Amino acid sequence: MRALLWIVLAATAIWTGYWWVGSSQIESGVKAWIAAQPPGMVSASSVEVHGIPNRFDLTVSDIVVSDPRRGVTVSSPFVQIYAMAWKPWHVIAALPSGQVITLPDQKVTVTSDSIRASLQLHPSTALALNELVGEAHGVKLGSDAGWTLGFDTALASAAEDATRPNSYRLGLRVANIAPDPVMVQALAATDLPHIVEAVVVDAHAVLTAALNRNAAQTKPQLMALEIADAQINWGALRFSAKGTLTAGPDGLAEGEIALRIEGWKRLPPILVALGLIKPDVAPTVERMLGIVAQQGGDLEVLQIKLICKDGGMVLGPLPLGPAPRMRNMSGA
Template structure:
């Protein structure tokens, strides 16, 4: 009995020492990451850093964190941010966001509120912790920006790294998605839009020039090299839009490939895009003319089923050029 008690005491002491070392390592890692960002010119601050969770977890809480990258112009602030990990599995992290947070871009400021936003991240046990898989969920999400407030009853995003490369499978589903509607919105086909979309989902495969890991924030962003859209779908009342296709992107961010567009009541979609400032004004007339001609050729003036072709520098809808191609790069 004495020997058993001695073994238990020694094991407990060893585990306590291990937890203390792991906790100190986690804390030092976060502190050094913030120090490195400040050395690069970021605003990277927090009011307090606390770790607890003995004996099986390492729970870290950052109070009043602020991150601002001067190069991209992105900034994020929140009253707190929490990270949870099992002490014996530190490469699996649960991240928890507060009920309110603020995201700023070079052009806008967004106040985000949610009932429960959290993510599970599993990284490979390598120095730069390349992402293996992640899931993000949120309930009762509201995003208030310059154009109004967008709400969702629920948001689910999942990403999984594909074997043998820098490709990731991405799935997204937004339940009860309700964007802000312009006042006095009128549809060309008559009627009104319901407040919420009945479906908003996407199934993609994204290829990058390097894995998504810690250097994505501290150094160069992974740049997209291939976007394969298995299906992206939105249904909003009488409006239905579906996309599928593949784009290859060169080192300059210029896309080449084809995305097939299926759109029902496309004129109402254009009118909605015009009133919500979703399309550059100079695009509206040429796009509508091209779509009208294409719809006539298909024999159905309300429904489109056409390839959108990207040729590095230009975009064509069917055989009709409609404008310059965008540059696809992550800042």
């Protein structure tokens, strides 16, 4: 019996020592990382680790992350990151309500019921990404420029696709989006509801390198984006897309995305409400879209392709300008 007691005490001492060593390394590592950033990039009022004996609970208070070159700053009252002591490769992060995003022309405040993320890495020396899942509930964005945007729930994920190298499955679902009231008022003449029911994306991304602990050196870039399904459901307006874009020799996107829009006649008023076109141009846009719909054989459904080719991008017969850059060929 006495031997068993000594074994228990020794195991407890070893485990406690492991926790203290681990927590000290986490705390000093985070402080060192903050201190190593260029002046004005990252700051925090305190870094603390609690949770003895079974968890590492990291709290970084009053954190501010800035990009002075772009004039963007993000601040949060705190960030909390949790990990079980016996499974440090699986961490959970949480944000409180009250983030502030400062842009060159406005300041956006983010309030929420909850924002959480779960990160699972492979337990190996490379610490490669296994799965990343983020979820948010009761989110509202309010800008001092006068607009608001909210949604009930959002779920985003990125998971390793083990069947292909450097490939990750991407998912997104946002439910019950409340557009800015000014936009809703501008659309009062349409039959669109005040809430966008859902935005859904199912896609694959193929990168130039794996997402792991060496990503800062290998700098993974996008090689291909395969959209299996993308949808926006807003009352009678139904939007869907699928297709593939790949990075060409110059790093610009090549490929095509097939778009299908049911209830497309509601698009011109939306474009006007968003300030993308002027009201007097809306009838012309509607006539052009009607011609495209007629070519598809169904006047109620608009089927059109977004094509990226030879450095340019066109939507059906309409040129949109240069194709988006997917990969920086300079390697910087």
